[in-house]
Amino acid sequence: MVKRVDCLKEHNTERENKTLKKIDGWLTSPKGFVAAGVTAGLKVSGKADLAVVYSEKPAACGAVFTQNKMCAAPVLVDREVNKKDYACAIVVNSGCANACTGLKGLADAREMQSFAAGLLNIDLNEVFVCSTGVIGAFMPMDIVRKGIKNAVAALSKDGGESCAQAIQTTDTFVKHSVYTAEIGGKTVTVAGIAKGAGMIHPNMATMLTFLTTDAAVAPALLKKMVKEVADHSFNMVVVDGDTSTNDSMIVLANGLAGNAVIDSGKHPDYQVFYDLLLAVAMDLAKMIAHDGEGATKFLEVNVVGAKNFAEAKIAAMAIAKSPLVKTAFFGEDPNWGRIVCAAGYSGAEMIADKVNLSIGGVRLVEKGLNCNVALETLKPIMSEKEISMEIDLAAGDAKATVWTCDFSYEYVKINGEYHT
């Protein structure tokens, strides 16, 4: 665990440029946000399983959701909420996904929404609802109502950590990231939390991730930015290639930092705010790959020389999803043939006899041919906990980076023994 946190710090330093500053904090770090996480009793373990996040001022909202056609009931509810400009709260439970639950599940999600709205004295369309956990079970609404009541009563500036804990399922560490920057003379803070360790191949968003910020930003612009940020962070992570039924990314921006409202891509403060959002989202996305079920190694797959970004991503995803590549890294074997093979079947254009491949900065394939690097040379690289690789497809100038993890006995154990 300590090692992992250290690794993440190294990553984060890249992003600590002169404008962005990483700070320790939670969703409550931006001005005007309170939160709480409580044990309602949905998890057998007795761990926290219900959380509420609340902005004292209506916040511009932007969100993206799973593209899975079997999407969960709360996703259907949230798509409606996201059509509006402003929202005030997010209610989340873990332990039950409320997916494959039909009309009853939809009624339950709506009741979670209206029950929380009543307690918070706000409009029901100002409340996002999220669920994660077992698919196919109905929500035990008595427990859920009690949990929402307790969480709303517990809302405070100190509730950020308990909130982050309450959204976890098979996660082995709590994922949070906070950055600040000066925007128009005001300190703006962006905070985020995420959960997710399995069923991770986000399509438009990840399992569950929530970002809060006190930046002032126009709702229409925020919605556009959220999609773009998701495409460059959560949508570049894969653990097992399974896109969840519940993926949701929700951003609330309440404007309490007092900066001049950022209302277009040409606004002078647009870029720094985008960088802030992306910094938090990328941190969280990488943490999800680090915490992939059963993961022993964090893998960064860089594809360069692709025809366009879409093809670069397709090739990187094929490599990152390949069970043969993932098990090779688990076995600390520099089996480059499997990496080149995965790029080859991905569908991305590549010039077979011009392909270059490096692992950990050491060139293994040059113009499609084995460089015959001694295994001894690669041993220290393959035994690292974080390994990056780069493949040049020699078909253009585009590139993409995907984050993933290796495939271990532990993944099989976790998912073979996680019983319905």
Place this chain on the structure above:
Amino acid sequence: MVKRVDCLKEHNTERENKTLKKIDGWLTSPKGFVAAGVTAGLKVSGKADLAVVYSEKPAACGAVFTQNKMCAAPVLVDREVNKKDYACAIVVNSGCANACTGLKGLADAREMQSFAAGLLNIDLNEVFVCSTGVIGAFMPMDIVRKGIKNAVAALSKDGGESCAQAIQTTDTFVKHSVYTAEIGGKTVTVAGIAKGAGMIHPNMATMLTFLTTDAAVAPALLKKMVKEVADHSFNMVVVDGDTSTNDSMIVLANGLAGNAVIDSGKHPDYQVFYDLLLAVAMDLAKMIAHDGEGATKFLEVNVVGAKNFAEAKIAAMAIAKSPLVKTAFFGEDPNWGRIVCAAGYSGAEMIADKVNLSIGGVRLVEKGLNCNVALETLKPIMSEKEISMEIDLAAGDAKATVWTCDFSYEYVKINGEYHT
């Protein structure tokens, strides 16, 4: 092993209709074919690693190959051979894939072809060349030449079994299937062998599979039929989602059965010959799924109610490739949520609240809702070695079946410890 063979027999009875008859045999069962497998020394284990199949009469040929852009050198050579109508021989080695070997690899593949052609006294364009094994290593041509020489010298009617053994790599049993039928008063035989246990997600063909037949069939028609048969057999199998660099399916038809030449899809004997080819190909395809690396269970994924065949296949493949589904079956857990979820992200159209799902004939999901079947009821089904499931997408009338296997600790062990 005994259990596996028993299982296969059950499968095969389905195909033993009044016209088709399954017999015990090898590639040498059809008239006019001889074969041999020898130990050249490419495998460290000392097992057989070089094979030759030869038809005493030039045979109409049809073949399909991997769509992987990093295709191996022999595939490049064979695409040229397949442009011609007739061929006489197949030379195969295991232990070295001759993939990612550039111009030298191509020269080596051409030398294998011409060396065998010289010994057999035929044109070099009448010889198919195949390789399977480690990617990225050059062919030890001294060993290969010696092996070809010994195999050609050993060619005989009794060489079918040694030939099938010589093409294996991580396979745990030898895959062969032979059917006969009366065609126009003549007995026609179709025989096939295959290898493949990992890197299995055939795209147009499988790892390596060879079919021989004494049927008389026009070359142009055979080429068309081979593609269609591959699409309904080998292209419906997935082990790990990795499409190999070397996938090849080659069919040789020498006409020695003496039947009237089948020259079009409207020929009266077309259907029975197609059924023969498909029966052999489906048997071999299912054997590959049975022998998936580390497999403990054979899984049949049936998708019905799809908009069209392409979407039915997409949904079935998504389920069959999902590590979450595969590990659940390994753990004998009827985790239907993962199956429905995989269909949902596959991209196939589906009506979420009309989806039905059964495992082993027991309905678990009806109209998108949990049927709450007791786990006790499912225990005997989940503990079977062969399990079939059916999901109805409620979006149309098309269907598809994909064969796969579960995902075990052993897969991780085999692929984590198989060192380059």
